[in-house]
Amino acid sequence: MMHLLLKFAAVCRSGNLRVSTSEVIDAMTHLQWIDFSDEAGFKAALKANFAKSRRDQGNFDRLYHLFFHEMQTSIACDPKGGQNDELRQIIATLRENEDLHEPVDQALIDFLQGDPAAFLQEMYNLENREEYRSPALKSNLGQLSGRLAVMLRINALKGAIGQASTGSGADPAGGPTAERLLGRLDRAYKMLTEDNRPNNDALKKVRSNETHFKDIGERSFAALSPAEILQMQEIIKKLVRKLRDRMGRRYAAGSRRYLDVKKTLRHSGRFQGIPIEIKYRQRPLKKAKIVALCDVSGSVWSAARFMLNMLYSMQDCFSAVHSFAFISATTDITEIFEKHEADRAVEKILSSRKIEFGALTDYGEVFQQFRRNHMHLVNKRTTVIIVGDGRSNYHNPREEILADIREKCRRIIWLNPEPEDFWHTGDSEINTYKAYCHELRPCRNLNQLVDFVEDLVL
Amino acid sequence: MEFESIEDVMKRLEKAGYIASREIATVVFLAAAGNKPILVEGPAGSGKTELARALSTCMNRHKIRLQCYEGLDEAKALYEWEYAKQLLYTQMIKEKINDLISGADTIADAVERIADQEDAFFSERFLLARPLLQAISADDPTVLLIDEIDKADPEFEAFLLELLSEFQVSIPELGIRKAKHIPMVVLTSNNYRDMSDALKRRCLHLYIDYPEPALEAKIIRLKLPGIEKRLADKMIAVINRIRELDLKKRPCISETIDWAQALAVLRIDEITREAMSDTINVICKYRSDADMVKASMDRILN
Known part of the structure; x- marks a missing residue:
């Protein structure tokens, strides 16, 4: 039992679940109290110990099924004892095969023997490896070609199994053992192609139908005329003033003071122990830090500019606002917004030479650059806001970086300026990214923007 | 052991409603x-x-409940010194202190004597x-409910760790307090934010x-013994169809129970369009x- 459990823990770890030694010990203890004939109980006990959040449960179920069902039944529990020798023979032949000495091959042979840990690790490495590429030659094929290489190895192994089983003297078509081995390789093949995303039940999807403003409030940002943009800016100014007032009231309520007895007593020493000077406990409200990543290509930018405009005019509501513009690379635009008035800032950004406006949007690259250069801005008090349509021109989306950011920040809010009907079409990766966001909102017009900002500050 | 078997747990929980x-x-x-501890x-x-x-x-066992919120700190969750009482006592026994140090030769000696009484x-x-x-x-074992732990600040979570793994708390002035009886701890979370790994490691996750329709029917019959089986089944079918809609807040088991109660009070025993629109506010918040439910009423009812 111990051995089996340790093996399963190893599988879970390579399958991207965090299982610590203490959890394995707990699970071992718990299994003593459980009746093994009742599988639901057995699974529940392991699940309670190994998958400690809703997000991990999908992944756990998958690994559990793989390990305890697919890996155990077909080969290990052989009804007729005789075939086990044949299996051992085939595996031995495969291990000795000169052509199959790469780590991937060994991992695959382990997989055939019922131990998927090494193979899962290979897959994990494949998904999470860093890609270094020259900016001139854009390609997102690193991960894909990595997978392709594994697929080729699977095919090579299939050929080798065929040879080994016919060579062992059994019937020429390759006996039932070989067939089962081939079936298992098909399973490995399928695992390479299937997607595996965390359960994100808690994702807050906001679809506000509130109308703060008629007409102009409902018009899409992209469809505004220059005159309307001016009008919009007036409205935003007024709104910001209103929101700040409300914020101020909240601070007034929050700074209601409590007697700090410790301090009062300490100071009373000066007056022979009589507390003349009353001291209060002051707990300043914690202000949020904001990191905004804005897509500045085409229609998306029109939404981002208004949002940044608003955030910056309310800077005193947050302890820090950092913003980055991106298309295929991130550019820090914090300073421009701090120094200049909103309109000027927007103009400056749009004429900035640092941003490559001709390039194709590439979210994966952008996230990677952000992680490399600006990750220190993100901590447990940071709200990360991403404004973009998630259209990554079929480049590698690198969603694992977003998962990384999620671990470090307080919230990730994604604002999508595209009409909702188009979200899951074409090269949009919003479905992929959605699994790692805390909140997903459409943000096409002023009403939706106002809703968002109100939620954020109040 | 507190419970004999898993069946025993089910039976006793059912008896408790x-x-x-x-x-x-x-x-x-x-x-x-x-x-x-269980993290639910x-x-x-x-x-x-x-x-x-x-x-x-x-x-x-007694239930002790700690409701978490933003800004909850040690003083509200664990202990606080009663300064006012201490102050009052010092005033009252001032003379006694004078007696205490009256025989002291030096100031150091006086301080020493007071320190003895600290x-x-x-x-x-x-x-x-x-x-x-x-x-x-507590002198008897308790059930400790730490409700909505995700609403508390991350710092508070860190401060719970000692309690959850060692079942002890350190009070600087008094030393370490070990639990007389280990309480049954239940933490609940609405997934407002992710819990830290350290906390998760110390808990069992649930x-x-x-609930499955069959289980939900059982729950409703337990809460409202008088309800007709036909009506209950219909209600659950309707609720499950409502859950499939893309709602802001999907109705949960507590809404189903509220709804069943509302129907009972209104003496409605057939779920019709009118009955639905009269009671919709119980289901949707x-x-x-x-x-949205009203718009797709036809699909929901059939």
Whole structure:
């Protein structure tokens, strides 16, 4: 039992679940109290110990099924004892095969023997490896070609199994053992192609139908005329003033003071122990830090500019606002917004030479650059806001970086300026990214923007 | 051991008015046997807090509840010194202190004598126990419910770690307080934010989802014994179809129970269009949700 459990823990770890030694010990203890004939109980006990959040449960179920069902039944529990020798023979032949000495091959042979840990690790490495590429030659094929290489190895192994089983003297078509081995390789093949995303039940999807403003409030940002943009800016100014007032009231309520007895007593020493000077406990409200990543290509930018405009005019509501513009690379635009008035800032950004406006949007690259250069801005008090349509021109989306950011920040809010009907079409990766966001909102017009900002500050 | 078997857990919870699925019962059984806290996640209204109540009833223990919120700190959760009382006592025994130091030759000697009495001021008498300390120092075993832990600040979570793994708290002036009896700890979370790994490692995890239709029917019949089976089944079918809609807040088991009660009070025994639109506010907590249900009424009712 111990051995089996340790093996399963190893599988879970390579399958991207965090299982610590203490959890394995707990699970071992718990299994003593459980009746093994009742599988639901057995699974529940392991699940309670190994998958400690809703997000991990999908992944756990998958690994559990793989390990305890697919890996155990077909080969290990052989009804007729005789075939086990044949299996051992085939595996031995495969291990000795000169052509199959790469780590991937060994991992695959382990997989055939019922131990998927090494193979899962290979897959994990494949998904999470860093890609270094020259900016001139854009390609997102690193991960894909990595997978392709594994697929080729699977095919090579299939050929080798065929040879080994016919060579062992059994019937020429390759006996039932070989067939089962081939079936298992098909399973490995399928695992390479299937997607595996965390359960994100808690994702807050906001679809506000509130109308703060008629007409102009409902018009899409992209469809505004220059005159309307001016009008919009007036409205935003007024709104910001209103929101700040409300914020101020909240601070007034929050700074209601409590007697700090410790301090009062300490100071009373000066007056022979009589507390003349009353001291209060002051707990300043914690202000949020904001990191905004804005897509500045085409229609998306029109939404981002208004949002940044608003955030910056309310800077005193947050302890820090950092913003980055991106298309295929991130550019820090914090300073421009701090120094200049909103309109000027927007103009400056749009004429900035640092941003490559001709390039194709590439979210994966952008996230990677952000992680490399600006990750220190993100901590447990940071709200990360991403404004973009998630259209990554079929480049590698690198969603694992977003998962990384999620671990470090307080919230990730994604604002999508595209009409909702188009979200899951074409090269949009919003479905992929959605699994790692805390909140997903459409943000096409002023009403939706106002809703968002109100939620954020109040 | 507190419970004999998983079946025993199910039976006793049912007697306390809580119908548990097998998974819930297993985790409760393991937690009770291994003295581990349970971290319960699930949508609002799925019976997370209710589980703690039922546990306290069926284990015949007191329930101590700590509601978490932003800004909750040690002074509110663990203990606080009662300064006012200390101050009052110092005033009252001032003369006594004078007596105490009257024979002292030097100031150092006087200080020494007062220092000998220091313990009197930092003793249990002046300690105001808050829920966590209460749970640990209670004379009988308790059930400690830490509700909505995700609403508290991350710092507070870190401060819980000592309590959850060692079942002890350190009070600088008094030393370490070990639990007299290890309490049964239930933490609930609405998934407002992710819990830290350290906290998760110390707990058993349990996710309570929307119940299976059969289980939900059982729960409703337990809460409202008079309800007709036909009506209950129809209600559950309707509720499950409403859950499939893309709502802001999906109706949970608590809404189903409220709805059943509303129907009983209004003496409605047939779910029709009118009955639905009269009682929709019990099921949907947002106007936009209610509108959406009304719009797809035909699909829901058939």
